[in-house]
Amino acid sequence: MRLKDKVAIITGGAHGMGEAEARLFAKEGAAVVIADVLEKEGEAVAADICVNQGRATFVKADVTSESAWEQLIATTIATYGRLDILVNNAGISGSSVGDQLALAGWEKLIAVNATSVFMGTTQAAAEMAKTGGGSIVNISSIMGFIGAADSHPGYSASKGAVRIFTKTAAVRFGPTGVRVNSVHPGYLPPMINRPNPPERAAKAAATPLRRLGEVMDVAYGVLYLASDEASFVTGTELVIDGGYIAQ
Numbered sequence: 572m573r574l575k576d577k578v579a580i581i582t583g584g585a586h587g588m589g590e591a592e593a594r595l596f597a598k599e600g601a602a603v604v605i606a607d608v609l610e611k612e613g614e615a616v617a618a619d620i621c622v623n624q625g626r627a628t629f630v631k632a633d634v635t636s637e638s639a640w641e642q643l644i645a646t647t648i649a650t651y652g653r654l655d656i657l658v659n660n661a662g663i664s665g666s667s668v669g670d671q672l673a674l675a676g677w678e679k680l681i682a683v684n685a686t687s688v689f690m691g692t693t694q695a696a697a698e699m700a701k702t703g704g705g706s707i708v709n710i711s712s713i714m715g716f717i718g719a720a721d722s723h724p725g726y727s728a729s730k731g732a733v734r735i736f737t738k739t740a741a742v743r744f745g746p747t748g749v750r751v752n753s754v755h756p757g758y759l760p761p762m763i764n765r766p767n768p769p770e771r772a773a774k775a776a777a778t779p780l781r782r783l784g785e786v787m788d789v790a791y792g793v794l795y796l797a798s799d800e801a802s803f804v805t806g807t808e809l810v811i812d813g814g815y816i817a818q
């Protein structure tokens with residue numbers, strides 16, 4: 572019960588890594604608010620957590636909307652009374668916006684992957700400060716560290732923005748007890764599931780540990796940063812990539 576009595580919001584919690592984190596957090600004792608645009612999937616994950624004796628609620632929220640953030644945080648406080656943890660996990664891949672050099676794709680990636688993190692972090696930090704602090708975990712990527720020819724420029728820029736914004740937020744909100752850290756997954760399903768199998772095999776072969784990551788590889792790292800075990804950890808970067816960027 573590493574998150575006993577904590578209240579956590581996980582964006583993008585209806586699918587993929589966010590879903591794994593929602594299930595793990597609930598198992599570790601947290602009440603979880605799953606925020607996503609995918610209503611049916613999000614409701615199903617929350618219901619399944621409750622069936623298994625966990626506490627979870629789904630809130631339909633588009634993280635690019637400032638008023639959606641206000642509503643999400645207000646619903647969390649109304650339902651569970653406080654906010655201790657925010658995982659800014661919702662994101663879209665570069666392949667979902669088409670032409671890598673078109674402005675529209677760049678703007679969409681920055682809005683969903685980076686501007687959302689700014690809005691969520693600032694609003695959640697203000698709420699957490701009222702109860703003496705909390706933990707915010709921002710999901711970036713190894714693309715926030717390195718260049719890659721097959722990475723959409725807007726995706727890489729959005730993840731680089733999350734990385735350095737996280738440090739600025741850690742410094743700014745540290746005195747209020749709010750910790751802010753970033754996590755940098757390497758190549759994992761489900762986003763990597765979209766390319767064809769040979770590409771998956773190539774990514775695994777290029778990874779020192781010779782496999783793609785699993786959602787739980789990332790979820791355990793996020794759990795650590797969210798928990799009180801990391802109470803002296805802020806402004807740091809946790810890379811979970813099988814050694815890919817160590818090369």
Ligand SMILES: NC(=O)c1ccc[n+]([C@@H]2O[C@H](COP(=O)([O-])OP(=O)(O)OC[C@H]3O[C@@H](n4cnc5c(N)ncnc54)[C@H](O)[C@@H]3O)[C@@H](O)[C@H]2O)c1
Pocket residue numbers: 582583584585586587588589606607608609632633634635660661662663664683710711712713755756757758759760761762763
């Ligand atoms: N899978 C990878 O290889 C990989 C690698 C590095 C980083 N990441 C990052 O990890 C995070 C999770 O990725 P995943 O692989 O689990 O992807 P995923 O597509 O399975 O899950 C992303 C979730 O975010 C939700 N979402 C998208 N836009 C939203 C919006 N505007 N408002 C609310 N919710 C929204 C989706 O509906 C989905 O449920 C993302 O930020 C992604 O960039 C993924």
